[in-house]
Amino acid sequence: MSWDPYASLGVSRTATADEIRRAYRSLAKELHPDVRPNDKVAEDKFKRATAAFNLLSDPVTKQRFDRGEIDADGNERMAFNSRPRQQGARQHAGAGAGPGAGAGAGPGADAFDLGDIFSDLFGPGFGGAGRGGYGRMRGRDMRFTLEIDFLDSINGARRRISLAEGRTLDVAIPAGVETGQVLRLKNQGGPGVQGGPAGDALVELNVRPHAFFRREGQDVHMDLNISLTEAVEGAKIQAPTPGGPVTLTIPAGSNTGKTLRLKGKGVAGQGDQFVRLQVVLPENVDDDLKKFVKKWPKRDYTPTRPAG
Structure with a gap:
């Protein structure tokens, strides 16, 4: 069961952008590893609060989470395929910003900058990362389902898939794949926070049955x-x-x-x-x-x- 980003920040689902920002500032001031070094529990809570803030501070990903299109980790809940009816799926396949996209990465006008928050808390020059580098985070992984023809699963193929923000991915399908196999496209997921590496795109394959094979x-x-x-x-x-x-x-x-x-x-x-x-x-x-x-x-x- 997915975790609740609202609970991680201690705010209600109707919290405003300012309330989300204040809640995160308070937790960061209390839990940041530079404030509580060698405290594993506090560090884990800080990381979870940061992931929650990254999700909820961007209006686009917040709305998608509230609608149930993505989970708290930013993984897609709706699958798409590479068939001609793909146009309808463009509304739901991976968003350009999410927990991994970080403040200011998405199209939302009210997105925040983690660097500003950390500078406010710990002084100028902190740069959002701190001595432990906890402002710099890897982007979220994005999960999709791709339907392929039986013959493509046997012989291998290349397929292009389109994401919601207009970006495309070229997927190399190895020969011999089966239904349920997951292809990992490195660094093709959500963008990182504060210069962190991008996440990966995880593409689960679904092989359509053949007429006679x-x-x-x-x-x-x-x-x-x-x-x-x-x-x-x-x-x-x-x-x-x-x-x-x-x-x-x-x-x-x-x-x-x-x-x-x-x-x-x-x-x-x-x-x-x-x-x-x-x-x-x-x-x-x-x-x-x-x-x-x-x-x-x-x-x-x-x-x-x-x-x-």
Whole structure:
């Protein structure tokens, strides 16, 4: 469960910008590590109060938090994908300022400068960092969900995603990724505070299912329809693979359920592709086929069926 930045500052959710600033000044004066050195509890409370102030002092991120679009750490609650309907998601994907963006980094007119606060508290020249460097903070990580096609997950791809503030990110999708895998884009998250490093963008992948391919480990499986003639006489046909069509040899006398292996045609060229044959009769059985079946030698061609 996410922590409450309002509680960390000791203010209500209806607190004004001035009340938020005063609350943080009071806590910083009490808890700053330069005031209470070697006090781990006070240091942790100070860091949490600073993160809360960074979130709530910027009107944009404060409103997004209040609406439930981001959590207290600035992580996105709403996912987006790279499909054409992405325009609607632009409203919710990563904001340019947040806990990591720091005072003055976002577009809000009422944003504050931590350097000014620390200079007021500890005197000119403090510079917002202090002897322990606690004004300089790493930006927040930003989390997203990206939907990708099955073939992109097998072969790898590059996709461009757009963020709410108009910034774009180019995402290199490695071959062989799976649903739930998270890609870390270093320094592509929220900007740092007082010259601190930017956070990272964490992109969780969601692989859309394919019309006929399915993945099992490093292998790819599919069912392939063949005609009665191809099954009886054998044939060479074009079979799809994630890397493109290949020629597949159908042995004479093949039956439904026979599985052929295409070596090295699985995930990222490491696994194999398994093709399960399905013998399919024509939709319209003509008189010639009916006559042929009637003349078929009267042998026991009845397939074995489970009892009951």
